[in-house]
Amino acid sequence: MLAARPEEHRRLLHAFLNAASAGDARTLVELLADDAVMVADGGTEGRVVGGIRNLPRPLHGAARITAFVVAATARRGIALQVEEHELNGQPAIVFWTEDRRPFAALLLAVADGKIQRIFFHADADRLRHLGPGITHG
Template sequence: MSLSAHDIELFEQSRARLEAVAYRLLGSASDAEDMVQDTFLRWQATDRERVEQPAAWLTKVLTNLCLNQLTSARARRESYVGMWLPEPLLAGDRMLGPVDTVEQRESVSLAVLTLMERLSANERAVYVLREAFGYPHGEIAEILDLTESNCQQLYRRAKQHVVAGRSRVQVDEATARTIVEEFIAAANSGETRRLVELLTEDAVSVGDGGGKIPARPTPAIGALAVARLLCGAFRATDLRRQVLGGPAALYAEIVNGEPAVVVVVGDRIVGVLALEVTTEGVAAVRAQANPDKLGRVTRHWSASTPAEPVLDRW
């Protein structure tokens, strides 16, 4: 069926919200974009005169498409090379969705997006719709074709799985830059002791290269192990530049609400190290280097005006 200008406008009014829902459900910006496009095709094909509430209809279609995608994505991740991490997004990307409350910011952090991989598809959908977008359980029940009491049970179960064990530090641009500067200075010094002092005792480092960029196949656990790994990476100049394709510049940014080291070669982002900062120190370093997961963040970067690099030749 052909679309009128009004039909297109109705969809576009929901596009940003649909993208944000899909990203939180899937942890992948590229998959989220595909699901929103598939939702548009369903919108185009349906009898729109019979749709009483377009926004609710679009949310229901998108959510169920994402649930199907989650099933196939999990099957693919069983054969994924190395550790899997979500696709990072820079602050200001509309796909992050609402980040006005602590709960909304928490639900889009890389830590929580990673933890949500443990949830069932319905648990994940209920958690995202309720925690990040404030949908009443009655509306969620209609979207998922479940009972309201079942949705409430799924939400409680999901909360138990993803509840934060520590209080994370909320950061602005200035704070993020200070944290990243201290982190880079310690890692680049070659003195593991300096880096250990910034980490929590049980700090963890995880890297995702997707089989395309060398990455440790298992997490490094404990402050000393993490410090040794990172200091070693900073010392391996020749190997690092061979892998990255040349000398890199290191920038301080906010990614998914957390301070991050953004590694740039030429006009490409080749890596993102997100730092999970708690009141006790840096509790986790999540390094995304899989080029398939850096497309959107690079496009957003190219359209911005970044501050001066923390380290202009790495």
């Protein structure tokens, strides 16, 4: 696998976010590797948003991930602000509540021009270090 340059990583991150926000299943499938894996970590208590609970185990395959993402984004439960930041040395998206508390972080593993892995971290305990003082990367 050939790892993506930061510009390609950023392009795929924003394309994924835009397609997910629009419920664009066709584009999501095109962005994902056929054997892509999605991991959603809502912490020990889990997280429920819009009536959908975080995934209890990794989700495998572009079609299954797309179906989950489209269903989850169609049932938005709260208004969130979206900002790009650098996390773990890569472009990432941080979702903030209206009172500037970190709600979730979206990170991708990208190679060969496709999204290979999606990591959606929504564990409030693990996100505390982001705090309202995080700076853009």
